[in-house]
Amino acid sequence: MTLSSAWLAQLPLPQVTAATPVSGGDINLAYRLTTAEGPAFLLVQPQTPASFYSHEVAGLKALGRAVNVPDVLATGNIDGDAYLVLEFLETGHGSQYELGQAVARVHHVTAPQFGFDQDNLVGKLPKHNDWQDDWTTFYLNQRLDPLVKRAQAHHLWHAKRQAAYDRVRQHIVTENQGRKIVPSLLHGDLWSGNYLFTADGTPTLIDPDVLYGDREFDIAMTTIFGGFTADFYRGYQDAYPFDPGYTDRLAHYQLYYLMAHLNLFGETYGGAVDEILSRG
Numbered sequence: 001m002t003l004s005s006a007w008l009a010q011l012p013l014p015q016v017t018a019a020t021p022v023s024g025g026d027i028n029l030a031y032r033l034t035t036a037e038g039p040a041f042l043l044v045q046p047q048t049p050a051s052f053y054s055h056e057v058a059g060l061k062a063l064g065r066a067v068n069v070p071d072v073l074a075t076g077n078i079d080g081d082a083y084l085v086l087e088f089l090e091t092g093h094g095s096q097y098e099l100g101q102a103v104a105r106v107h108h109v110t111a112p113q114f115g116f117d118q119d120n121l122v123g124k125l126p127k128h129n130d131w132q133d134d135w136t137t138f139y140l141n142q143r144l145d146p147l148v149k150r151a152q153a154h155h156l157w158h159a160k161r162q163a164a165y166d167r168v169r170q171h172i173v174t175e176n177q178g179r180k181i182v183p184s185l186l187h188g189d190l191w192s193g194n195y196l197f198t199a200d201g202t203p204t205l206i207d208p209d210v211l212y213g214d215r216e217f218d219i220a221m222t223t224i225f226g227g228f229t230a231d232f233y234r235g236y237q238d239a240y241p242f243d244p245g246y247t248d249r250l251a252h253y254q255l256y257y258l259m260a261h262l263n264l265f266g267e268t269y270g271g272a273v274d275e276i277l278s279r280g
Contacts, residue, residue, distance in 0.1 A: 193227075
């Protein structure tokens with residue numbers, strides 16, 4: 001999508017002179033803007049209500065209480081297209097230890113219940129964040145079960161998988177009984193593509209999918225695709241020690257992300273889902 005000068009002129013920014021396409025993920029169109037006050041980062045979702053970016057804006061605001069995030073400069077709708085303008089961050093290199101400490105600070109932000117005050121309906125896997133007093137209820141009913149239903153509807157599920165899932169589902173109920181689970185602020189999609197270091201080395205989180213939940217849910221995501229070193233976990237542990245037995249529970253949180261990928265990308269991820277389901 002090429003943005004016209006008339007479209008760009010409607011942005012609430014001073015003198016936008018150029019919009020250069022950049023990589024911004026598979027959901028949004030992304031551009032580097034040149035303005036009279038310096039560069040900015042623009043996300044666009046064609047022919048979509050402005051509310052498309054509401055959850056991301058709320059997530060950045062929540063995370064910004066504890067960690068560096070890009071500032072939200074503007075959001076709205078132009079000619080039917082939703083847009084979000086963020087501070088443009090020049091990237092550099094930084095400390096994984098400090099990144100771990102930053103994530104621990106996020107997890108120290110808490111709420112009275114599990115969930116969030118907005119749903120995230122962006123993309124192919126809508127997430128309903130209705131508040132719950134019990135984390136296990138939230139995780140099973142509002143995260144895992146909907147992925148199973150979607151996989152069934154798209155012929156990515158079968159009886160053997162269902163039987164294994166039923167066993168794991170009960171195991172999750174059992175292992176969480178008696179645990180004191182705090183509703184921690186979570187990034188919600190904490191893989192290596194969603195953090196960066198600014199030019200001065202400040203750890204920064206981007207592209208959040210926030211909720212209040214078990215902090216181990218965030219940690220599990222860091223273990224799936226790499227990009228987090230031993231220093232990251234050491235930094236986290238020094239700031240917010242893990243609960244005993246957490247390594248035994250991570251697989252049941254990895255399951256969510258792998259089931260999400262099964263739904264998005266098909267049977268390529270079936271083996272990884274089955275491997276976790278087979279552990280019980």
